[in-house]
Amino acid sequence: MRVTFTVNGRRTEADDVWEGESLLYVLRERLGLPGSKNACEQGECGSCTVRLDGVPVCSCLVAAGQAEGRDVVTVEGLADHARRRALARGRPYPEGAADGPALAPVQQAFVDAGAVQCGFCTPGLLVAADELLERAPDPSDADIREALSGNLCRCTGYEKILDAVRLAAVRQGARDARDDQEGSVR
Amino acid sequence: MTATGTPTGLSQGSRTHGGIGESTLRPDGFLKVTGEFAYSSDMWHEDMLWGHTLRSTVAHAEIRSVDIAEALATPGVYAVLTYDDLPAAVKHYGLEIKDTPALAHGKVRHHGEPVALVAADHPETARRAAAKIRVDYAELPVVTDEASATAPGAVLVHEHRTDHHSGRVPHPNVVHRQPVVRGDASAAARRAEVIVTGDYVFGMQDQAFLGPESGLAVPADDGGVDLYVATQWLHSDRAQIAPVLGLPEEKVRMTLSGVGGAFGGREDLSMQIHASLLALRTGKPVKMVYNRFESFFGHVHRHPARLHYEHGATRDGKLTHVRCRIVLDGGAYASSSPAVVGNAASLGIGPYVVDDIDIEVLALYTNNPPCGAMRGFGAVQACFAYEAQMDKLAAALGTDPVELRRRNAMSQGATMPTGQTVDSPAPVAELLRRVKALPLPPERQWEVAGGAPDVRALPGGLSNTTHGEGVVRGVGYAVGIKNVGFSEGFDDYSTARVRMEVVGGVPVATVHTAMAEVGQGGVTVHAQIARTELGVAQVTIQPADTRVGSAGSTSASRQTYVTGGAVKAACETVRERVLDLGRRKLGSYHPAWAHAGLRLEGGKVVTDAGEALAELADVLADEAVEAEQEWRHRPTEAFDPVTGQGNGHVQYSFAAHRAVVEVDTELGLVKVVELACAQDVGKALNPLSVVGQIQGGSTQGLGMAVMEEILVDPVTAKVRNPSFTDYLIPTILDTPTMPVDVLELADEHAPYGLRGVGEAPTLSSTPAVLAAIRAATGLELNRTPVRPEHLTGTG
Numbered sequence: 001m002r003v004t005f006t007v008n009g010r011r012t013e014a015d016d017v018w019e020g021e022s023l024l025y026v027l028r029e030r031l032g033l034p035g036s037k038n039a040c041e042q043g044e045c046g047s048c049t050v051r052l053d054g055v056p057v058c059s060c061l062v063a064a065g066q067a068e069g070r071d072v073v074t075v076e077g078l079a080d081h082a083r084r085r086a087l088a089r090g091r092p093y094p095e096g097a098a099d100g101p102a103l104a105p106v107q108q109a110f111v112d113a114g115a116v117q118c119g120f121c122t123p124g125l126l127v128a129a130d131e132l133l134e135r136a137p138d139p140s141d142a143d144i145r146e147a148l149s150g151n152l153c154r155c156t157g158y159e160k161i162l163d164a165v166r167l168a169a170v171r172q173g174a175r176d177a178r179d180d181q182e183g184s185v186r
Numbered sequence: 187m188t189a190t191g192t193p194t195g196l197s198q199g200s201r202t203h204g205g206i207g208e209s210t211l212r213p214d215g216f217l218k219v220t221g222e223f224a225y226s227s228d229m230w231h232e233d234m235l236w237g238h239t240l241r242s243t244v245a246h247a248e249i250r251s252v253d254i255a256e257a258l259a260t261p262g263v264y265a266v267l268t269y270d271d272l273p274a275a276v277k278h279y280g281l282e283i284k285d286t287p288a289l290a291h292g293k294v295r296h297h298g299e300p301v302a303l304v305a306a307d308h309p310e311t312a313r314r315a316a317a318k319i320r321v322d323y324a325e326l327p328v329v330t331d332e333a334s335a336t337a338p339g340a341v342l343v344h345e346h347r348t349d350h351h352s353g354r355v356p357h358p359n360v361v362h363r364q365p366v367v368r369g370d371a372s373a374a375a376r377r378a379e380v381i382v383t384g385d386y387v388f389g390m391q392d393q394a395f396l397g398p399e400s401g402l403a404v405p406a407d408d409g410g411v412d413l414y415v416a417t418q419w420l421h422s423d424r425a426q427i428a429p430v431l432g433l434p435e436e437k438v439r440m441t442l443s444g445v446g447g448a449f450g451g452r453e454d455l456s457m458q459i460h461a462s463l464l465a466l467r468t469g470k471p472v473k474m475v476y477n478r479f480e481s482f483f484g485h486v487h488r489h490p491a492r493l494h495y496e497h498g499a500t501r502d503g504k505l506t507h508v509r510c511r512i513v514l515d516g517g518a519y520a521s522s523s524p525a526v527v528g529n530a531a532s533l534g535i536g537p538y539v540v541d542d543i544d545i546e547v548l549a550l551y552t553n554n555p556p557c558g559a560m561r562g563f564g565a566v567q568a569c570f571a572y573e574a575q576m577d578k579l580a581a582a583l584g585t586d587p588v589e590l591r592r593r594n595a596m597s598q599g600a601t602m603p604t605g606q607t608v609d610s611p612a613p614v615a616e617l618l619r620r621v622k623a624l625p626l627p628p629e630r631q632w633e634v635a636g637g638a639p640d641v642r643a644l645p646g647g648l649s650n651t652t653h654g655e656g657v658v659r660g661v662g663y664a665v666g667i668k669n670v671g672f673s674e675g676f677d678d679y680s681t682a683r684v685r686m687e688v689v690g691g692v693p694v695a696t697v698h699t700a701m702a703e704v705g706q707g708g709v710t711v712h713a714q715i716a717r718t719e720l721g722v723a724q725v726t727i728q729p730a731d732t733r734v735g736s737a738g739s740t741s742a743s744r745q746t747y748v749t750g751g752a753v754k755a756a757c758e759t760v761r762e763r764v765l766d767l768g769r770r771k772l773g774s775y776h777p778a779w780a781h782a783g784l785r786l787e788g789g790k791v792v793t794d795a796g797e798a799l800a801e802l803a804d805v806l807a808d809e810a811v812e813a814e815q816e817w818r819h820r821p822t823e824a825f826d827p828v829t830g831q832g833n834g835h836v837q838y839s840f841a842a843h844r845a846v847v848e849v850d851t852e853l854g855l856v857k858v859v860e861l862a863c864a865q866d867v868g869k870a871l872n873p874l875s876v877v878g879q880i881q882g883g884s885t886q887g888l889g890m891a892v893m894e895e896i897l898v899d900p901v902t903a904k905v906r907n908p909s910f911t912d913y914l915i916p917t918i919l920d921t922p923t924m925p926v927d928v929l930e931l932a933d934e935h936a937p938y939g940l941r942g943v944g945e946a947p948t949l950s951s952t953p954a955v956l957a958a959i960r961a962a963t964g965l966e967l968n969r970t971p972v973r974p975e976h977l978t979g980t981g
Contacts (some may be wrong), residue, residue, distance in 0.1 A: 020310065033229035035221020036711035039396040039446070040478040044910035047396060101218060111215035114874040117707025119218030120396040120446030126219060142642045149919045151673040152910065154396050154447050155705050157881030184202065 005067045007031065008077025012075045014064065018165045024048045027074060027109040039152070043050075046151030047146040049124035050074045056131050058150075075123035078130055085134065106130045109168035110161075117118075117155035125151045129165050138169055187932030191974035203788075204937060205718040209874035212710050213727060214703070225444035226416035227796040229402035231471035237464045238312035238458070238474070240302040240319050241483055242294035244342070245903035246553040247323035249293060249301070256318040257304060260763055262311040267303040271467070277453060281422070281558070283349040283361075287655040288430045288459045288780070295343055296555055297904045299484030305464040305472050313918065328553040328903040332492070332513050334915025335359040335550050343518060343551035348641060351524060354827055355704070357428065361516050362550040366603045366830030367699050369542030369699030371585040374507035380499025382578045386495070386571040386831040389895035391488035391886075393560050394915045395704075397446015399484045403461035408436025411462045416445040418452045420738035431457050431466065438462070442730040449703035450741055454521050482908030486521045486558030487896055489514040491530075492573040492956070497578075503585050505594045507542040508535045508575075512559070512568060516549040522559030523549040528624040528825060529564030532604045532834055536572040537614045537667040538594040543603045543702035545830065547610040553903040555896065558953070559741055561928065562945035563950040565668045570970055571644045573664040573953035577960065587957070588622050588663050591615075591701065595665075595739040596960075605831040608838060611931035612943075613866050617842035618665055620864040620927050627846055627860045627923070645848055645855035647919055656852040659859070666949030669835040670942035671744040671819055678836075679818045681735030682712075682752035684760050686720060686802075687810035693802040695720050695757070695787055698728035701737040701749045706944060708745050709874035712753050714871060717756035720764075721802065723785030737815060743839060743942025746871060749899045759813035763784055768805040779864060820935060840947035841865035843884065843954035846922075849962045854974030856892050858955055864912075864927040868941030873928065880947045881924045887951025889916045891959075895971050 037047035082104035086093040094102040132147040217223035260719035329335040399414030457474040498506040516523035531547040580587040585886035595614035632643040672678040683698040696968020713725040773779040897906040932939025
């Protein structure tokens with residue numbers, strides 16, 4: 001079958017999709033977007049987390065056909081998603097480097113805080129953490145833990161992931177100033 | 187001595203020059219946060235096929251027949267291979283003993299053993315075709331523990347052993363046995379005023395790295411194969427792969443692809459030979475990616491253990507003797523069991539001074555899943571038991587458990603049970619003092635002023651199982667000792683190639699090693715070393731592959747020491763050659779060129795007085811200077827097979843933990859509130875990475891304490907829980923605040939004084955959590971992991 005949907009802001013078609021294929025498989029193997037990771041493929045580890053119409057989901061548990069006509073954001077589109085969110089809210093966004101767009105604040109914070117080791121869990125954690133910061137710009141530690149409890153990490157012990165989300169909240173808050181209470185752009 | 191890295195103490199790196207001692211950021215960080223970093227499961231090739239492994243459904247059986255006809259006839263299938271298709275006379279591989287068949291031959295020895303391979307044009311086609319292969323098994327009795335493995339007439343797991351341990355072991359189902367005997371434990375026991383004994387059980391832990399076993403094999407025009415896989419040691423893989431493929435090593439070219447964690451689980455081969463066989467047979471690139479279920483069968487686990495200990499002491503708390511016996515279950519194939527035995531034996535009494543010792547450690551062959559390397563490597567199991575014993579002894583003596591440990595703690599100059607002198611700092615008492623001195627987290631953190639309790643801070647969390655009634659707190663301590671590097675006389679070397687040249691007017695260093703970056707941050711540290719030694723800002727790290735000499739394994743906390751040492755040595759050679767070049771070119775212009783003590787700094791050649799003699803760019807001009815260096819740590823020696831005496835280890839590392847737990851005694855639920863660690867790292871080359879390693883290692887120990895265990899049916903030897911639904915690893919909700927106190931007491935024998943970091947924190951976190959749960963509940967708790975039924979008396 002053919003699946004037509006929007007991936008990272010771009011209308012996309014996948015052909016010859018077998019009915020049993022997951023959204024994760026189609027993203028990784030048919031669309032050349034391997035950023036969403038395949039750590040358990042049973043919805044337990046969160047490494048494949050993407051946003052489907054804004055909602056974080058395990059893409060391994062979404063049949064590709066369920067994505068028909070819908071909007072998907074993967075880690076590959078996270079920086080652009082954050083930039084469009086900032087612009088929609090009328091906020092400044094960091095300048096990109098010469099070789100590409102700036103990282104989303106949460107991506108940069110993961111690098112700076114040492115929250116990336118092997119990095120296999122990182123894409124899913126970033127998508128989940130960015131969604132948290134979108135709806136709760138100043139989360140408590142308990143909020144962060146609750147929001148990220150579906151994402152397993154085997155390397156870091158999570159402490160530096162907490163550091164990274166706190167850091168992203170501070171940086172985003174510092175830039176976003178007063179109007180964080182508007183809520184999600186979606 | 188410095189303390190660094192409070193959990194929120196972020197170091198940005200940008201204010202630094204990126205040399206050693208600074209928290210430089212990962213060079214692969216950008217790729218990893220954008221999803222562009224290519225892990226082994228992301229490999230892709232035009233026209234590639236997908237490989238799949240058929241695995242045995244029983245633990246021990248004769249294979250009467252394998253019928254592949256229906257599978258082979260499936261549309262989209264390109265090849266189906268069994269043992270009969272192995273192309274060379276060599277059909278087995280293994281790290282220490284070559285006892286593992288590339289595909290099962292005649293019999294299977296454990297649940298999940300690879301039996302056949304399929305290559306197809308879609309992964310689902312390959313899976314479905316594999317399901318059509320008919321294997322006729324005639325089941326055999328299983329051996330699953332010491333009693334069944336060594337009983338008279340026991341089934342032999344390997345009936346025709348010829349390996350170098352087989353002549354020394356007491357039974358053919360014992361892989362290796364190592365005693366360590368020093369002094370006279372029996373005589374000392376008579377002097378003891380208090381004796382405590384205990385029997386302990388340590389469950390089977392899994393590395394549970396997130397990136398599944400995977401990779402791509404590409405057949406080459408010369409009849410060889412190019413392999414892109416995740417591993418811990420490229421050259422060791424190649425040495426095992428090539429003979430089974432019937433190829434000379436130079437025709438097996440390996441490149442490290444992105445590695446999603448390892449923790450010991452990638453030391454043994456998984457899909458490397460299988461993908462290569464399929465690629466060579468079909469003439470097409472073959473990708474293999476295990477799913478999580480298969481991953482639990484695709485790598486060796488941590489040895490489960492049964493441990494018996496006897497500790498004696500005088501009334502004033504001085505240890506008189508320790509006797510212990512540790513039985514490790516090695517499962518169906520040897521993997522690294524012999525070395526694990528050596529570690530458990532030599533480190534079996536912990537970081538304590540005891541003159542009279544009697545230790546016996548052995549590993550069994552059984553029909554359980556094969557066990558091998560995992561972070562902590564034999565020292566973990568022992569630490570769990572000897573630290574429980576120290577608490578038991580403290581209770582018997584009426585002494586504070588930390589005080590008892592400090593009274594017996596080893597320090598520099600101490601003698602190990604093996605007779606080896608500890609010739610670098612061993613701050614055991616100081617580490618304990620530091621974790622004990624940390625302020626305790628506030629009590630009853632779930633209480634919210636004037637409101638309902640925040641159940642998220644309680645055992646059971648959002649399950650809302652308690653509002654604080656029945657919740658008790660406990661505090662526990664533990665400390666451990668781990669060896670660094672490969673031991674027992676192993677030629678533990680590494681190779682580095684360093685090149686320096688001018689690119690775009692700027693001096694650039696390029697570092698090429700075969701070190702497997704598995705997440706630990708070796709690539710960051712190598713660049714830091716090159717910047718420090720060569721005074722350049724820009725360093726390029728080449729992909730790890732087999733075009734450069736072996737780096738040894740990314741394990742045993744050894745890579746920063748050994749490959750870091752090789753990079754340092756290669757840089758020193760490059761530096762000398764650059765200085766020679768400068769002397770030849772510019773020596774006549776300034777007399778200081780003739781002096782020793784010139785260094786490279788800030789892109790310049792600088793005298794020891796700080797005077798800049800020349801720009802590196804001018805010295806090099808259009809010349810490139812390159813050096814390749816092998817580097818070895820001090821040699822070690824084998825342990826005596828009877829007494830266990832010998833200078834077997836090169837370096838020791840030490841960590842101490844304090845755990846604070848809260849237990850809901852009604853439901854048996856545990857919340858670890860805080861897990862504090864103090865560790866001596868000799869020199870923190872990258873403090874941010876060091877703290878990350880300590881927190882990650884501590885968390886794996888926490889997981890072992892309260893949740894992680896591969897359950898193997900004792901009757902059928904089948905694995906019951908090969909999934910992340912049933913094998914639990916800690917989530918962010920299970921993991922507490924982890925303050926880390928880093929000591930830097932230099933080891934004069936090591937590069938920069940450093941001490942391997944990655945493993946020591948995995949040792950003491952498990953017993954510290956157990957001690958805290960015991961303190962909270964008053965229960966004895968002699969097994970790990972602790973499950974609710976052990977706390978409620980219902981299991």
